Amino acid sequence: MTTLVRPATRADLPLVAQLIRDLAAYEKLSHAVRFDEATLGEHLFGPRPMAEVLVAEQDGMGQGFALFFHNFSTFEGKPGIYLEDLYVRPEARGAGLGKALLQALAGLAIARGCARLEWSVLDWNAPSIAFYRSLGARMMDEWRIMRVDSAALQQLGAVSQG
Template sequence: MTHVRPATRGDVSTILRFVKELAAFEREPDAVKADAAMLEAALFDEHAAEAVIAESDGEAAGFALFFHNFSTWTGRKGLYLEDLYVTQDARGKGVGTALLRHLAGIAVARDCARFEWSVLDWNADAIRFYRKMGAEGMDGWTVQRLSGAELTRLAG
């Protein structure tokens, strides 16, 4: 049985470990620049995002990190899932489903118009799983990003 609960400050090292495992899975093992202090501040001091932990058999088996965005078209906030990760051993055991259901419940309780996230186009297993949950792909949209020197240059 999987239990999903809000993350606490005591979970920060587990969240950071999961973020690093997710980065490795997504073929970017050296991309994580966050450290425990940064995550703790963002989650519990600045409230920039929220996280939940999925536990299975008393062990952390996955997590989700999310925050609110806003749709001018609906005039309402939405829930944006930044990261969802389930450990290798826990995959296929309902942990991902439990996390998505929990977040959908938060979105409904908070009157969000949408629950959205991105997925790498090569991650066919995840895409199949999300379609099974009722998600639809947003064909025709691509993510755009400014960071580092390009962000600084544009800012002037």
């Protein structure tokens, strides 16, 4: 079995979109998927990409992906990589694709002078938590994610628009 991790191209957009939908179904969040594929493509492969994607292939077939972007640590004074989503199709799990994706991301972080690689994991996802810990990741228990979206985002941003 041949494994390959490579940067996604615009030609991979249908695969990436399907893997995002598959991830949402796995996380029981299919109802939250609202992206338009053309807009997603512009944000990933357009003139000013907002995120990057790595694709994991097994024998030439796309079986997983990692979508990530740069963040910045003011305390470190260096960039970091934030992994937004990592997913490997169930039938391809156990073959090392998840580990290969994380190794590729860690390699990119090192090559780009990043201080760290970070991501979030759902608290009920015990298999993923165990997997991440086996790779040396540690849980940041003292931190909580905050989010402003939908109407609250519109309301908060309305002051700067006026």
